[in-house]
Amino acid sequence: MIENPWALRPFMEAPFFPCVSVGLPSSDNEAHVAAFLEQRQNERWVLLGAHAVQGEAQLWTAWVQAVRHELRGSMVARSVDAEYIRYLAGTHHISEAFSRAGLKAGQEEAWILYLPHGDAVENSLGHLQPVAQSSPSFEKDLDSLTKGLGWTTQSKHMDLSIEGMKHLGIDGSAWPESRIEEALIAHILMADDQSSSHR
Numbered sequence: 160m161i162e163n164p165w166a167l168r169p170f171m172e173a174p175f176f177p178c179v180s181v182g183l184p185s186s187d188n189e190a191h192v193a194a195f196l197e198q199r200q201n202e203r204w205v206l207l208g209a210h211a212v213q214g215e216a217q218l219w220t221a222w223v224q225a226v227r228h229e230l231r232g233s234m235v236a237r238s239v240d241a242e243y244i245r246y247l248a249g250t251h252h253i254s255e256a257f258s259r260a261g262l263k264a265g266q267e268e269a270w271i272l273y274l275p276h277g278d279a280v281e282n283s284l285g286h287l288q289p290v291a292q293s294s295p296s297f298e299k300d301l302d303s304l305t306k307g308l309g310w311t312t313q314s315k316h317m318d319l320s321i322e323g324m325k326h327l328g329i330d331g332s333a334w335p336e337s338r339i340e341e342a343l344i345a346h347i348l349m350a351d352d353q354s355s356s357h358r
Contacts, residue, residue, distance in 0.1 A: 176218040177273040177297040180209070180315035181305060188262040191269070191308075198307045200300060202238045203276075209268040210323035211247060211260040217343045218272070219291075221246040224347060226277035226289040235351075243274055249328050249346035259327050268313070271304070273297050319343075 183191055195206045212218065225243040228234045236242040236253050245256035262269055277289030305312055319339050324331035327346065334342040 176215055176222070177275065177294050177301075178212065178218065179271055179301060180212075180313040181269050181271055182311040182313055183267045183269055184309060186265050186267050188264065188266065191262065194308055195271075198304055200304070202240045203274040204304065205240045205243060205272040205274060206262070207244070207247070207260055207270040207272065208262045208326070209266050209270065210263065210320065210326045212270045212272075212317050213319050213323060213327075213343055214317050214340060216340055217247070217347065220344050220347050222274060222277075222291070223289060224350065226274070226291075227287075230277060230279045230287065230289055239274055243272075246347050246350045247327065249350050251351060255328075263326065268315070271301065273301070 185191075192206060195204075221243055224246045225234070225239060228242060229239050234242045235251060236245055241253055241256070244260050245251070245253055248256035248259035250256050250259065273294055275291040275294045277291055279287040280290045282288050301312070321331040321339075324339075324343065329342055329346045331339055331342060
Protein backbone atom coordinates (compact mmCIF):
# COMPACT_ATOMS: atom_id res chain seq x y z
CA MET A 160 0.00 0.00 0.00
CA ILE A 161 1.20 3.54 -0.77
CA GLU A 162 2.77 5.15 2.29
CA ASN A 163 0.97 8.35 3.23
CA PRO A 164 0.70 8.41 7.04
CA TRP A 165 -0.69 11.93 7.03
CA ALA A 166 -3.70 10.84 5.01
CA LEU A 167 -5.39 9.66 8.20
CA ARG A 168 -3.99 12.23 10.65
CA PRO A 169 -6.89 14.71 10.31
CA PHE A 170 -9.27 12.07 11.70
CA MET A 171 -7.76 12.80 15.12
CA GLU A 172 -9.21 16.31 14.96
CA ALA A 173 -12.22 15.95 12.68
CA PRO A 174 -13.54 12.38 12.22
CA PHE A 175 -16.15 13.36 9.65
CA PHE A 176 -15.33 15.52 6.67
CA PRO A 177 -17.60 18.60 6.58
CA CYS A 178 -19.79 17.80 3.59
CA VAL A 179 -23.34 17.05 2.58
CA SER A 180 -25.21 15.74 -0.44
CA VAL A 181 -27.71 18.18 -1.94
CA GLY A 182 -30.59 17.93 -4.37
CA LEU A 183 -30.62 20.47 -7.18
CA PRO A 184 -33.87 21.95 -8.56
CA SER A 185 -32.89 21.22 -12.18
CA SER A 186 -30.04 19.95 -14.34
CA ASP A 187 -28.96 23.47 -15.37
CA ASN A 188 -25.42 22.96 -14.14
CA GLU A 189 -24.00 26.26 -15.35
CA ALA A 190 -26.66 28.18 -13.44
CA HIS A 191 -26.08 26.09 -10.31
CA VAL A 192 -22.33 26.66 -10.36
CA ALA A 193 -22.77 30.41 -10.92
CA ALA A 194 -25.29 30.65 -8.07
CA PHE A 195 -23.05 28.65 -5.74
CA LEU A 196 -20.03 30.85 -6.43
CA GLU A 197 -22.12 33.96 -5.81
CA GLN A 198 -23.71 32.69 -2.58
CA ARG A 199 -20.79 30.95 -0.86
CA GLN A 200 -19.01 32.77 1.96
CA ASN A 201 -15.50 32.13 0.66
CA GLU A 202 -13.36 29.81 -1.47
CA ARG A 203 -13.25 27.11 1.22
CA TRP A 204 -16.75 26.02 0.12
CA VAL A 205 -16.59 23.52 -2.74
CA LEU A 206 -19.25 22.17 -5.11
CA LEU A 207 -18.64 18.70 -6.59
CA GLY A 208 -20.53 16.40 -8.90
CA ALA A 209 -22.61 13.59 -7.40
CA HIS A 210 -19.97 11.06 -8.52
CA ALA A 211 -16.91 12.77 -7.04
CA VAL A 212 -17.27 11.91 -3.34
CA GLN A 213 -16.27 8.32 -2.67
CA GLY A 214 -15.26 8.18 1.00
CA GLU A 215 -13.71 9.83 4.06
CA ALA A 216 -10.15 8.68 3.35
CA GLN A 217 -10.38 10.09 -0.17
CA LEU A 218 -11.65 13.47 1.02
CA TRP A 219 -9.11 13.81 3.82
CA THR A 220 -6.16 12.71 1.67
CA ALA A 221 -6.98 15.38 -0.91
CA TRP A 222 -7.38 17.88 1.95
CA VAL A 223 -3.93 17.05 3.35
CA GLN A 224 -2.31 17.51 -0.05
CA ALA A 225 -4.11 20.77 -0.90
CA VAL A 226 -3.80 22.43 2.50
CA ARG A 227 -0.15 21.44 2.84
CA HIS A 228 0.54 23.39 -0.37
CA GLU A 229 -1.68 26.23 0.86
CA LEU A 230 0.34 26.52 4.09
CA ARG A 231 3.62 26.40 2.17
CA GLY A 232 2.49 28.94 -0.42
CA SER A 233 3.15 26.44 -3.20
CA MET A 234 -0.30 25.77 -4.68
CA VAL A 235 -0.57 25.05 -8.40
CA ALA A 236 -4.08 26.56 -8.47
CA ARG A 237 -4.87 30.16 -7.54
CA SER A 238 -7.35 29.18 -4.83
CA VAL A 239 -7.57 26.41 -2.26
CA ASP A 240 -10.87 25.05 -3.63
CA ALA A 241 -9.35 24.56 -7.10
CA GLU A 242 -6.24 23.03 -5.55
CA TYR A 243 -8.43 20.58 -3.66
CA ILE A 244 -10.44 19.68 -6.75
CA ARG A 245 -7.30 19.00 -8.79
CA TYR A 246 -6.13 16.53 -6.14
CA LEU A 247 -9.48 14.73 -6.08
CA ALA A 248 -9.28 14.52 -9.87
CA GLY A 249 -5.67 13.33 -9.80
CA THR A 250 -4.35 15.86 -12.30
CA HIS A 251 -1.90 18.75 -12.53
CA HIS A 252 -4.28 20.58 -14.88
CA ILE A 253 -7.01 22.76 -13.37
CA SER A 254 -9.41 22.68 -16.34
CA GLU A 255 -9.18 18.89 -16.48
CA ALA A 256 -9.83 18.73 -12.73
CA PHE A 257 -13.10 20.66 -12.99
CA SER A 258 -14.15 18.51 -15.94
CA ARG A 259 -13.55 15.34 -13.94
CA ALA A 260 -14.88 16.30 -10.50
CA GLY A 261 -17.48 18.98 -11.27
CA LEU A 262 -21.17 18.62 -12.05
CA LYS A 263 -21.93 16.36 -15.00
CA ALA A 264 -24.65 16.91 -17.58
CA GLY A 265 -28.00 15.71 -16.30
CA GLN A 266 -26.97 15.46 -12.65
CA GLU A 267 -29.56 16.75 -10.20
CA GLU A 268 -27.51 15.88 -7.13
CA ALA A 269 -24.20 17.28 -5.93
CA TRP A 270 -21.95 17.50 -2.89
CA ILE A 271 -21.10 20.63 -0.94
CA LEU A 272 -17.85 20.47 1.03
CA TYR A 273 -16.16 22.84 3.43
CA LEU A 274 -12.36 22.75 3.55
CA PRO A 275 -11.24 23.25 7.16
CA HIS A 276 -8.30 25.51 7.82
CA GLY A 277 -5.15 23.65 8.75
CA ASP A 278 -2.55 24.18 11.47
CA ALA A 279 1.02 23.45 10.39
CA VAL A 280 2.42 20.82 12.76
CA GLU A 281 5.92 19.39 12.58
CA ASN A 282 6.04 15.63 12.04
CA SER A 283 8.75 13.20 13.16
CA LEU A 284 10.84 14.05 10.09
CA GLY A 285 10.74 17.77 10.81
CA HIS A 286 8.31 18.54 7.98
CA LEU A 287 5.35 20.84 8.54
CA GLN A 288 2.08 19.07 7.80
CA PRO A 289 -1.53 20.24 8.18
CA VAL A 290 -3.84 19.15 10.97
CA ALA A 291 -7.47 20.17 10.54
CA GLN A 292 -8.97 22.89 12.69
CA SER A 293 -12.51 22.30 13.90
CA SER A 294 -15.37 23.82 11.90
CA PRO A 295 -18.02 24.54 14.56
CA SER A 296 -20.13 26.81 12.34
CA PHE A 297 -20.30 24.36 9.42
CA GLU A 298 -23.94 23.32 9.91
CA LYS A 299 -25.15 26.89 10.48
CA ASP A 300 -23.23 28.23 7.49
CA LEU A 301 -24.35 25.30 5.34
CA ASP A 302 -28.00 25.91 6.25
CA SER A 303 -27.65 29.56 5.28
CA LEU A 304 -25.96 28.64 2.00
CA THR A 305 -28.48 25.98 0.92
CA LYS A 306 -31.45 28.15 1.87
CA GLY A 307 -30.02 31.01 -0.16
CA LEU A 308 -29.61 28.66 -3.12
CA GLY A 309 -32.97 26.95 -2.69
CA TRP A 310 -31.29 23.54 -2.59
CA THR A 311 -32.28 20.64 -0.34
CA THR A 312 -29.86 18.66 1.81
CA GLN A 313 -29.98 14.86 1.63
CA SER A 314 -28.91 12.08 3.96
CA LYS A 315 -26.99 10.31 1.20
CA HIS A 316 -23.99 8.24 2.25
CA MET A 317 -20.62 8.19 0.51
CA ASP A 318 -20.26 5.12 -1.68
CA LEU A 319 -17.34 3.67 -3.60
CA SER A 320 -18.43 3.55 -7.23
CA ILE A 321 -16.58 2.20 -10.25
CA GLU A 322 -18.59 4.55 -12.49
CA GLY A 323 -17.82 7.51 -10.26
CA MET A 324 -14.15 6.59 -10.26
CA LYS A 325 -14.21 6.47 -14.05
CA HIS A 326 -15.46 10.08 -14.15
CA LEU A 327 -12.57 11.05 -11.86
CA GLY A 328 -10.10 9.46 -14.28
CA ILE A 329 -9.55 6.16 -12.44
CA ASP A 330 -9.93 2.72 -14.00
CA GLY A 331 -11.44 1.09 -10.93
CA SER A 332 -12.09 -2.14 -12.81
CA ALA A 333 -8.32 -2.67 -13.00
CA TRP A 334 -8.11 -2.94 -9.20
CA PRO A 335 -9.37 -5.82 -7.03
CA GLU A 336 -12.36 -4.89 -4.90
CA SER A 337 -10.28 -5.07 -1.72
CA ARG A 338 -7.99 -2.33 -3.04
CA ILE A 339 -10.50 0.13 -4.49
CA GLU A 340 -9.92 2.68 -1.73
CA GLU A 341 -6.19 2.36 -2.31
CA ALA A 342 -6.79 3.21 -5.97
CA LEU A 343 -8.51 6.44 -4.94
CA ILE A 344 -5.62 7.41 -2.65
CA ALA A 345 -3.02 6.55 -5.30
CA HIS A 346 -4.92 8.70 -7.81
CA ILE A 347 -4.78 11.71 -5.48
CA LEU A 348 -1.09 11.24 -4.73
CA MET A 349 -0.35 11.14 -8.48
CA ALA A 350 -1.86 14.61 -9.04
CA ASP A 351 1.53 16.33 -9.05
CA ASP A 352 2.80 14.04 -11.79
CA GLN A 353 2.29 16.24 -14.86
CA SER A 354 1.63 13.15 -16.96
CA SER A 355 -1.26 12.11 -14.68
CA SER A 356 -3.92 13.80 -16.80
CA HIS A 357 -2.94 11.53 -19.67
CA ARG A 358 -3.39 8.29 -17.72
